[in-house]
Amino acid sequence: MNIEATIARIPAMTADQRKTLRTNAEAKLASDDPQWTDAALKVITALDALDAEEGRIANAARSSRLGNLDGCSPIERIVIAFELDPISPGEDKLIQTLLDHPGSTCAELSRRHGWEETAWDMQYGYMCAKRQEYLWPLEPDVREELKPNIDMLTVKTRGEDGILRYSNRPEATDAFRRLGFRIKSEIASPSASNLAEGVA
Numbered sequence: 001m002n003i004e005a006t007i008a009r010i011p012a013m014t015a016d017q018r019k020t021l022r023t024n025a026e027a028k029l030a031s032d033d034p035q036w037t038d039a040a041l042k043v044i045t046a047l048d049a050l051d052a053e054e055g056r057i058a059n060a061a062r063s064s065r066l067g068n069l070d071g072c073s074p075i076e077r078i079v080i081a082f083e084l085d086p087i088s089p090g091e092d093k094l095i096q097t098l099l100d101h102p103g104s105t106c107a108e109l110s111r112r113h114g115w116e117e118t119a120w121d122m123q124y125g126y127m128c129a130k131r132q133e134y135l136w137p138l139e140p141d142v143r144e145e146l147k148p149n150i151d152m153l154t155v156k157t158r159g160e161d162g163i164l165r166y167s168n169r170p171e172a173t174d175a176f177r178r179l180g181f182r183i184k185s186e187i188a189s190p191s192a193s194n195l196a197e198g199v200a
Helices: 003-012 015-030 034-067 074-084 089-100 106-111 119-130 132-138 170-178 184-188 192-199
Strands: 154-158 164-168
Touching: 003 015, 003 034, 015 034, 074 132, 074 170, 089 119, 089 164, 089 170, 106 119, 106 164, 119 132, 164 170
Parallel strands: none
Antiparallel strands: 154 164
């Protein structure tokens, strides 16, 4: 095995390939087989160095974007928040559910996920809390310590029945559109330009 050639290929490897390579190198090192010790150490050292360099580059890019947040609009801040801390598969469903069903109660939104009645609110709030350093400045007034994190992206209204109903803040809807989410109201009704074309 040409260990130098393997090390040279590491930067081009996928995350899964690197993980497999590390697992194999650690297993060889743990075997205490002297013929593998030096090679395994070289591979692990090369992987660690690349991880550190990629981490440094990612942190520099993150710091650069964070430094520009003060001049950003609320929509831009939300987009940046979800680009710096990418949306997980579970979070994309949370977001899309509210985009598809604005004005729903927590119980209704939770049921769409197969959860208990208050679970949707808690999960959406946790999603906001993870990104609070980017989203807190969206608050129009001084943030109170106990104010729910979910309020950073949503508006709650209480109907005549006394039950809270949730919708996205308009800036959150615009930001999610920019992030590639579909907006149900835009799919359901023709755009103003299409209407204008129909009249002409």
